[in-house]
Amino acid sequence: MNKLMNPPTSQxxxxxxxRRFFLFLGTLTILLSLPVFGLASCFFLSxxxxxxxxxxxxxxxxxxRTAIELNAGSLALAxxxxxxxxxxxxxxxxxxLDSVRQAxxxxxxxxxxxxLLGRTNPLDAADQVMATQGWDRLVGVVNHQNLVAVYVxxxxxxxxxxxxxxxxxxxxxxxVVSARADLGPLFELALNRPEWRQALSRRP
Amino acid sequence: MTEHPSxxxxxxxxxxxxxxxxxxxxxxxxxxxxxxxxxxxxxxxxPPASGGEFVEVHIQNNLISMAARLAEKSEPEIAEVLRxxxxxxxxxxxxxxxxxxxxxxxIESIRDRLDEQGWERIVTAQEKNEDVRVFVKTKDQDTIQGxxxxxxxANRQAVLVNIVGNIQPEKIALIGERFHLDLLKKLNLKAQx
Numbered sequence: 264m265n266k267l268m269n270p271p272t273s274q275x276x277x278x279x280x281x282r283r284f285f286l287f288l289g290t291l292t293i294l295l296s297l298p299v300f301g302l303a304s305c306f307f308l309s310x311x312x313x314x315x316x317x318x319x320x321x322x323x324x325x326x327x328r329t330a331i332e333l334n335a336g337s338l339a340l341a342x343x344x345x346x347x348x349x350x351x352x353x354x355x356x357x358x359x360l361d362s363v364r365q366a367x368x369x370x371x372x373x374x375x376x377x378x379l380l381g382r383t384n385p386l387d388a389a390d391q392v393m394a395t396q397g398w399d400r401l402v403g404v405v406n407h408q409n410l411v412a413v414y415v416x417x418x419x420x421x422x423x424x425x426x427x428x429x430x431x432x433x434x435x436x437x438x439v440v441s442a443r444a445d446l447g448p449l450f451e452l453a454l455n456r457p458e459w460r461q462a463l464s465r466r467p
Numbered sequence: 468m469t470e471h472p473s474x475x476x477x478x479x480x481x482x483x484x485x486x487x488x489x490x491x492x493x494x495x496x497x498x499x500x501x502x503x504x505x506x507x508x509x510x511x512x513x514p515p516a517s518g519g520e521f522v523e524v525h526i527q528n529n530l531i532s533m534a535a536r537l538a539e540k541s542e543p544e545i546a547e548v549l550r551x552x553x554x555x556x557x558x559x560x561x562x563x564x565x566x567x568x569x570x571x572x573x574i575e576s577i578r579d580r581l582d583e584q585g586w587e588r589i590v591t592a593q594e595k596n597e598d599v600r601v602f603v604k605t606k607d608q609d610t611i612q613g614x615x616x617x618x619x620x621a622n623r624q625a626v627l628v629n630i631v632g633n634i635q636p637e638k639i640a641l642i643g644e645r646f647h648l649d650l651l652k653k654l655n656l657k658a659q660x
Contacts, residue, residue: 384514386514400523401524402523402524405518406519406521406561415530420529420532425533450538451541454538454542
């Protein structure tokens with residue numbers, strides 16, 4: 264009876280040596296794979312940017328080649344901020360850097376400069392794909408073979424975390440940009456720029 | 468010297484487009500419904516197949532509210548104007564041989580519809596190649612619920628603007644004062660008696 268009432272000894276709690284090894288191996292794998300995944304994620308676009316890119320690739324049917332795809336997440340930007348904190352940056356640049364939470368860009372090129380927009384309407388294709396992901400087009404500009412479209416999420420209520428996705432397309436290249444930023448400081452910066460004030464006062 | 472109404476409209480359009488670009492980086496969504504007073508469904512436009520100019524700006528109320536909150540501290544008057552707005556839509560469609568007649572017909576039909584629905588036509592300016600009409604929907608003497616600007620530049624482009632919300636004409640003039648936009652200061656949005 265007494266034996267049953269006794270608390271279990273520390274020996275019974277201690278994991279077996281084999282178990283400890285696997286625990287150690289698992290932790291090591293996770294720790295090692297985190298920076299690998301972090302680094303790899305710098306070269307992949309987010310779902311929205313990918314969706315926007317793919318819709319235009321399909322609509323134009325052209326042979327686009329990826330020139331570069333970069334994705335700077337919060338970790339990469341925090342590292343950049345830390346690194347640049349030792350540099351003597353203009354306050355405006357620092358404000359912009361502090362405001363951006365995530366930024367990604369994809370640049371695609373095609374060798375042939377033949378017409379793109381006459382074939383199908385990439386704007387419609389992009390609108391459809393973005394709408395299924397809950398994004399609406401805010402601005403769309405088409406001028407001959409050039410196209411610019413800016414999308415924002417349908418539900419976006421906080422100015423401290425604004426998401427935006429944009430597409431710029433011409434005969435030879437396509438750029439997809441996506442970013443998340445705190446607009447407050449950027450807005451203040453824009454309003455407090457004397458050049459902006461002067462430009463406005465020069466207007467008719 | 469009195470300015471021609473079309474000049475005022477051009478200034479107003481310039482301001483609207485500039486505002487749209489300014490808030491573009493900021494703004495999202497009111498599911499604009501036909502029953503919102505001041506809202507006009509222009510329908511869907513597509514870029515001309517032959518590759519002309521096409522601009523579409525669609526700023527909905529959540530983005531406008533966001534912009535209002537951002538402007539609150541430094542530009543309270545502008546924030547007040549923005550708070551009243553629900554939707555800003557701008558369409559610029561280049562006119563080419565393949566779409567000219569269709570776009571002109573659609574704009575004429577929108578104008579007829581506005582006349583039928585009791586919108587007040589406050590500007591009618593017709594020159595050689597330019598035809599400008601501005602309509603307002605008023606709630607009372609001091610509040611406008613919607614503004615529609617229609618411009619037809621016969622050989623070049625058609626422009627449609629719809630601003631929805633509680634628009635107080637004197638506040639628009641205030642923005643003109645604040646940013647030294649003379650044309651906006653002079654723009655008379657008040658419904659004619």
